[in-house]
Amino acid sequence: MATTAPPLHDGCEDAWSWSSTDKSHEVKVHGSRNETALFHPNWSNGTAGVRGNRVLNWGRFYWEVRLSHRVFGTSMMFGIGTRRTRLHIDEFINMLGEDDQSWGLSHKGLLWHGGTSTPFTDPFPEKQATTIGLLFDGIKGTLTYYKDGKCLGEAFTGLNSSSSELYPFVCSTAAKTEMTLDSLRRGMVSLEDRCCVTIATHLKSETEARGLLLPSMLKKNIVRECSRQSNCNSPMAHLKSPCSVT
Template sequence: MAPEPPLTSLRSRESSVDGDNTNDEQKKSDIEKIIRSNAIHCRLSWLWDESDSSKEARVTDEGGCKTEVIFHPYWSNGTAGIRGSQPLVGELNYWEIHVGNRVFGTSLMFGVSTKRARLHANEFTNMIGEDAQGWGLSHRGRVYHNGQSRYYCKPFQEYTVVVVGVLLDRARGHLSFFKDGHNLGIAFTGMDKIEDDLYPIVCSTAAKTAMTVGRRQRSFLDLQDRCFHAVATSLFSDGRHKGKEKEAVDRLPLPTKMKRQILSVWAS
């Protein structure tokens, strides 16, 4: 059997074995500095989008917070996916997906996609990255884009809870993944060349798989964005205005346009 062709947008992890260890470790260190830096402390609250999902994806609505999705709630005969409710903006975006212990089967996948990537298949397949519209990591340790795949990390342990982190760095053009807080390294490059909006996406072939979105952060767009975020955090982070955000913002001595922006920052 002929070897798989290399992905042009995928960093070859095997190259580190041939003397690239120092460079690889430096890049991992740089990624971890990004995660810890204040530049990516802009809180996000995007949720799973029920209107942009497979018919086999059920979003729970506990307290109005649509952060959990259950795939194939009864049995599975295909692949189901769902996208986040907001496109990813800014140079840096980081989020975490908490996966229950239903880790088994053909493929549980995590990554990003454009709106053109499909969200349902009647067969068991690695759906994220099956074409040019997605970039995904499978729980089996392979990454996929444009219908091609290659080894990226060790397979996840089956029937074991796991937290998968995703870092989209548009400034450097990198997409990286984390597993239980451990940096797995750069999976894809060239992400800065993508002109379409990108969205968080997950999918599963396994029955009754639960995935909950946790930490969500991005870098600030500019000083104005940072100021709006500071005001929104001051008003709403302690929950005292829960359900009455608009009334709280309306009391501020600010122009109407700025009030709308503060509300949109908190809802993003």
């Protein structure tokens, strides 16, 4: 039986984390790259959220959120939103999708946007670890969800019409719950994009990138990619090219 290739398998590794500033006071981020968010470390009296520091618009991105076995409570959510998306409220609510600034899937299997919900998938089993994958396609304007490697289908459309920057978000009402980022991938939306990633892989620093005799816009993109790759905490001189150029 043929196996299905993972989302954006022909792209490259990406590098972003949960924000250490754009978050609820009831969220603690930790890990070597702030990849893990701990919600309500002591007890919960509301809904806490955290924003990822990746702008999604007009790109293709895939990321996974690994949930610890503590899956329970009013709402644990995974999705995207603008900078106007709330990060905390002293109430137990479905915070992602409470208005037109965010889109989210709750652990109870409901999609939320604009304050209304739609059944989408079966509720997640409580007290059981699971992994949620999100595939954002800024060209098509869609957000697709995966659960434990299985595609659940396209959840939201029309996202490419947003005039605001969009970011990954998660939130939880449940005490002592953790969500960890994994399998960050970025798709190549053009040959230029693919070339910039490949060139940056073979450079040692942003300074070296700035010294390239290339057009300023192309050089800017390579410098930005060097910065992104250095955030992976991997020495670039020892990296293999993360993208195929064939």
